[in-house]
Structures are given as structure tokens and as C-alpha cells.
Amino acid sequence: MNIKGMHVIVITLLLGIFSCSSDPSIEDQMVDPTKEDGGENPPEETLSHKEKAMATYEMIQELYKNGDLYKENFPEQSGEREYSYLWPYVGMLTAGNILYELGYERSILDKEFEGLNAYYDDRSNLPTYQAYPVSGGSTDHYYDDSAIVAMELIKAYELTNDSFYLDRAKKVTEFIMSGEDSRMGGGLYWFEGQSENCTSGPNCMKAANTSAYAAYVATEMYQLTNDTQYLTFAKRVYDWTYNTLRDPSDNLYWNDINIGSEEINTTKWTYNAAMMIMSGINLYEISDDQEYLNQAISTARAAYSKFTKVINGRIFYQTNDSWFNVELLTAFIQLSEYDSKSDEYVEVFIDNMDYAWENARNDEGQFYEDWSGNNQGRYYWLLHQAALVEAYGRAAIYEKQ
Structure with missing residues (x-):
């Protein structure tokens, strides 16, 4: 500038491992919906992860859609602009790719990538995507933003075999590579405006x-x-x-x-x-x-080890920055091909997102930033909602739904 319940014996062992990081004050605030209503309400119809991904996408369309693009937040927050910045918009590119991979209409993918054009700065030197739609004026070009766009362009090419996506990814990658120099021994700056002589x-x-x-x-x-x-x-x-x-x-x-x-x-x-x-x-x-x-x-x-702790007898990944966490889910899924322990890490993620479906949503269907349901956090941010489309979609692909 995101199931399968744990066996009792596993939870018992893990409670021992993580008890030092458990926060009793958080546990005391947790709400058990079945106790609040006496357990008399019938259970909600169980949806597959594939269906949850689409249901979350549809909720976003209802609450956040703004013309061909999206609003940054719902409800609107003080000082926000007409459209979302590029970073949360990329979450919707991921949604389009994943839903198409799951067998939904390609029109979803096409619509999201057509909207992406609003952010493209077709300048003569190192064209790439800028932080806000070009119709709103010139903004900076972030190397991490461009990288997450490039990832989705590459995926769209793999899914559709449309050469446009690969050609555009090549241009964006050229910009990304320009962010490296020899200062501090190498590595990339955060954004272009700081890449020269800061x-x-x-x-x-x-x-x-x-x-x-x-x-x-x-x-x-x-x-x-x-x-x-x-x-x-x-x-x-x-x-x-x-x-x-x-x-x-x-x-x-x-x-x-x-x-x-x-x-x-x-x-x-x-x-x-x-x-x-x-x-x-x-x-x-x-x-x-x-x-x-x-x-x-x-x-x-x-x-x-670092990013999990026990809350009310369940293991949760960190209770903030949902989209960051879903990147880790993606990594664990990729690693599971070579490392069986990673399957265990994925199962905890799936348990978390299923718990969130039942216990960490508001009346509009928006997910709390904290999937344990303890705090709403920045639930209004588009990126935190897009992260759940990705999370359920990746779970569905992992489970071969």
C-alpha cells in the first residue's frame, strides 16, 4: 500500500499447549447463541463451502456495489471516497477467479476484471495499476498492490487461457521488478514515490x-x-x-x-x-x-504457533486482519501437498470460518473481523468481506467440492 470439528482429545492437548496465551477476559465476553435462546431454535440449513462463498459474494454485491466498482466500506465511514482503493478491489478479483474455478458463471470473473481497468494507469513508462481509479486523479503506484493484481491476472490466464491476462501480467511484473535496487543490499520498496533517493x-x-x-x-x-x-x-x-x-x-x-x-x-x-x-x-x-x-x-x-491461540476452548488464528490470515490459509493448502502437518493447520482454518458463519456475522450478513465472534472490529471494510469469499472458496477447492 482470509468443517471439520477438532476431536476432543486434540483440543484437550492443544489447550495445554496454548493455555499460556489464552485470555480469560476474552473468554468471559464470548457469546454462545445456543445458550441465549435456550437451544430451542431449529439449526440453520447447512450450506457447503462452495455455497457459502457465493452467498458471501452476493451479500457484497448488495451492500458494497457502486456502479462497476465498489464502495470502500459499508456503512460508509468518515472521509472515504466514492470508490474503494485498489487493495480491497483485488479481493473481488480473487472472488471472481475462485467462483469461476468452483463452476459458477464466467461472467462473474469477467465483470470483476472489467472493473479493474478503472485503476490502470497506461503511462508510457512502466504502466501498472494505481491506488485509486484514474478518474479520481493521479495516485501512487504500490509494488505490493501490483503484485497481488499480477497474481490474479496470472490465475485468470490459467483459468481462461485468454492471452490478455498473461500479457497484462507481464507489464505489471516489469513494474514490480523496477522496485528493486541495491540499497540495503536489495529488496523492494513499498511504493514508487519512495523508490528514488529517499x-x-x-x-x-x-x-x-x-x-x-x-x-x-x-x-x-x-x-x-x-x-x-x-x-x-x-x-x-x-x-x-x-x-x-x-x-x-x-x-x-x-x-x-x-x-x-x-x-x-x-x-x-x-x-x-x-x-x-x-x-x-x-x-x-x-x-x-x-x-x-x-x-x-x-x-x-x-x-x-505464533498466530493461533485458544479462545473458549477452540483454536483461532489471530482475531484481526482477515485477508492477511487467508493468505496464510492459501500457503498452508499449497504446502499440504508436501507436508501432512499443514492439513491440520488448514482444518483449524476451516473450523474458524465455519464458526464465523454461525457466530461472527451481523444482521446484514457481514462478517466480523474477529472470527471468534468476540469483537466486530473493522467489519465494514470491503476487504474483510472479500476475504471470506476467498476463504470458503479455497476450502471448497481443498475439499474438492
């Missing part, structure tokens, strides 16, 4: 998200095109992120390193772990170098 300030930095996303996109492009420039770039940026922003104590990733102060922002996010797992898997598949897979597995183990 010397101080919080945004003058090299970031884990931009670098890990860039490495992943480049591996995907290499697998599609066999163009070695992508693989060379991906390995270099992956290695920089691993060597510069990895915490060796747990194999998770710090957020960024500031160029002016050379200080590291030690915040750790689920999506940074996710993208390094996914990049590592791709590099393993390309090179057959076991070390990449070992690194991915080590990060997955640490991410599950």
Missing part, C-alpha cells in the same frame, strides 16, 4: 511484503514463460528477504528495514509468512532444491 521517514524502507510477493509473482511468471529473467530475480529477492528480514529465532519475517535509520520494524504478519512459504514452494518445484521446501515448512510451523 533518505528518511517511515516509508523510506525495504519491505517483506513487497519483496516476498515479488518473488512469488516472478516464480509464477517463470513457470508460465520459462523466461530466466524471472527466475533470477525471484531467487535474488527471496534470498534477500530470507537473509535480511527473517527472525532466526523462529523463522518468521519482520515487516521492513528502514533505509535512513537501518532499523528493523520487528512486527510480524501472517501474510509475510504466507508469501515466503509460497515462494519457497515454487522455488523448490522449479529447482528441486530441498532447502527451499525445508524453509517453507519451518516458517509454516512457526506461523501456526
Whole structure:
């Protein structure tokens, strides 16, 4: 600038493991709907994950749709603009791809990608997508935004075989790759406006998200095109992120390193772990170098330990930033092909999202940011709702629905 219940014996063991992180104050605030109504109401009809993905998409259409685009929030928040920024819009691209992959009409995919054109800055040098629709004036171009767009363009190409998507992904990837230079030894800036000659300030930095996303996109492009420039770039940026922003104590990733102060922002996010797992898997598949897979597995183990805790006898992933968390779900699903423990991590995610369906939605059908149902959080943000379309869709694909 997202089931299968745990066996009692597993929960009992995990309670022992995670009891030190359980917060009694949170547990006391939890609401059990079956106790509130005495358990007399009949159970809601059970929907498949595929159906839940579509139902969530339809809710978004009803509440957030604004012409060909979407509103940033529902209800509207103070100071927001007419349309959403690019980041939450990309969540709807993912929704279009996943719903089509699940067998729904291709018109959904087409509609979302047609709307994406509103953000495309077709400038003469390094055209890419900007942060807000071009009709609203010029805004900056973020390397991480462009990377998540490129991921969806690549997926749309794989699903439809329409060469437009691959051609556009090539252009966007060229922009992404321009965000790397040798300052701080490598890595990518956060956005273009800070990529030339910045010397101080919080945004003058090299970031884990931009670098890990860039490495992943480049591996995907290499697998599609066999163009070695992508693989060379991906390995270099992956290695920089691993060597510069990895915490060796747990194999998770710090957020960024500031160029002016050379200080590291030690915040750790689920999506940074996710993208390094996914990049590592791709590099393993390309090179057959076991070390990449070992690194991915080590990060997955640490991410599950770091980003889960027990609330009211259930394991939940962190109760904020739903879209970040769903990136981790995607990584675990990809890793499960090589690592059986990752299936366990996926099952906890599926348990979380099914619990959220019953216990963490408001009267409009919007999901709370906190899937445990304890706090609504930023439920009004489009991205947090789009994350659930992706989550249910990925669960459905994982379960071969």
C-alpha cells in the first residue's frame, strides 16, 4: 500500500499447549447463541463451502456495489471516497477467479476484471495499476498492490487461457521488478514515490511484503514463460528477504528495514509468512532444491504457533486482519501437498470460518473481523468481506467440492 470439528482429545492437548496465551477476559465476553435462546431454535440449513462463498459474494454485491466498482466500506465511514482503493478491489478479483474455478458463471470473473481497468494507469513508462481509479486523479503506484493484481491476472490466464491476462501480467511484473535496487543490499520498496533517493521517514524502507510477493509473482511468471529473467530475480529477492528480514529465532519475517535509520520494524504478519512459504514452494518445484521446501515448512510451523491461540476452548488464528490470515490459509493448502502437518493447520482454518458463519456475522450478513465472534472490529471494510469469499472458496477447492 482470509468443517471439520477438532476431536476432543486434540483440543484437550492443544489447550495445554496454548493455555499460556489464552485470555480469560476474552473468554468471559464470548457469546454462545445456543445458550441465549435456550437451544430451542431449529439449526440453520447447512450450506457447503462452495455455497457459502457465493452467498458471501452476493451479500457484497448488495451492500458494497457502486456502479462497476465498489464502495470502500459499508456503512460508509468518515472521509472515504466514492470508490474503494485498489487493495480491497483485488479481493473481488480473487472472488471472481475462485467462483469461476468452483463452476459458477464466467461472467462473474469477467465483470470483476472489467472493473479493474478503472485503476490502470497506461503511462508510457512502466504502466501498472494505481491506488485509486484514474478518474479520481493521479495516485501512487504500490509494488505490493501490483503484485497481488499480477497474481490474479496470472490465475485468470490459467483459468481462461485468454492471452490478455498473461500479457497484462507481464507489464505489471516489469513494474514490480523496477522496485528493486541495491540499497540495503536489495529488496523492494513499498511504493514508487519512495523508490528514488529517499533518505528518511517511515516509508523510506525495504519491505517483506513487497519483496516476498515479488518473488512469488516472478516464480509464477517463470513457470508460465520459462523466461530466466524471472527466475533470477525471484531467487535474488527471496534470498534477500530470507537473509535480511527473517527472525532466526523462529523463522518468521519482520515487516521492513528502514533505509535512513537501518532499523528493523520487528512486527510480524501472517501474510509475510504466507508469501515466503509460497515462494519457497515454487522455488523448490522449479529447482528441486530441498532447502527451499525445508524453509517453507519451518516458517509454516512457526506461523501456526505464533498466530493461533485458544479462545473458549477452540483454536483461532489471530482475531484481526482477515485477508492477511487467508493468505496464510492459501500457503498452508499449497504446502499440504508436501507436508501432512499443514492439513491440520488448514482444518483449524476451516473450523474458524465455519464458526464465523454461525457466530461472527451481523444482521446484514457481514462478517466480523474477529472470527471468534468476540469483537466486530473493522467489519465494514470491503476487504474483510472479500476475504471470506476467498476463504470458503479455497476450502471448497481443498475439499474438492
